[in-house]
Amino acid sequence: MNTRLIALIAAALAAAPAAAAPRIESVSVKPNPAPFEAGRTSDVVISVTIDRPTPLDISCEALIDPGDGGRTLSMSWDLGDRRTKTTRYEYKKPGSYRLKVSGTGKDACTGARDITVTVGAPAAPAAAKAAKTAKAPSCPSGWTLVEGSVKGARYTCRARQPAQALRCAEGTSYFSERGEIGCR
Structure with a gap:
């Protein structure tokens, strides 16, 4: 056994x-x-x-x-x-x-x-497709895209002019220069 x-x-x-x-x-x-x-x-x-x-x-x-x-x-x-x-x-x-x-x-x-x-x-065609479908640059509310500033992914925004000028107190006057507004 x-x-x-x-x-x-x-x-x-x-x-x-x-x-x-x-x-x-x-x-x-x-x-x-x-x-x-x-x-x-x-x-x-x-x-x-x-x-x-x-x-x-x-x-x-x-x-x-x-x-x-x-x-x-x-x-x-x-x-x-x-x-x-x-x-x-x-x-x-x-x-x-x-x-x-x-x-x-x-x-x-x-x-x-x-x-x-x-x-x-x-992999290159996927990158080219992504570039074609890329969203155009946009600025936040109250700002506008500066004409001619878009170069690829780089661009510039500027504050929009207000719809109406500020009401300035007596003895001051409204001004708007280089994206700034106010009363002087």
């Missing part, structure tokens, strides 16, 4: 790592959208998090396909490693890319995740 029990325990232990392999939980890219300047590359940080069912899961391997036809990256987790690992990647051209992370190798992580990475150019 002892041999049967030992064989049963050995079979359970042999099957356990396959059933409890770490799973790819999430992937993120920062910055996203990534800025892009002509003649330069856009450097991003890719973070991959795994979910370990037990603290004894020893290793897990994953491949990262950045989606731009460039080199494939690899990540591996060993006993004692943190759940989240990061790596850097440089995109050479602006565009929208589908970054994919999936398990690979003998000790492959289970599951797969993907994320859209936007580099440079696609």
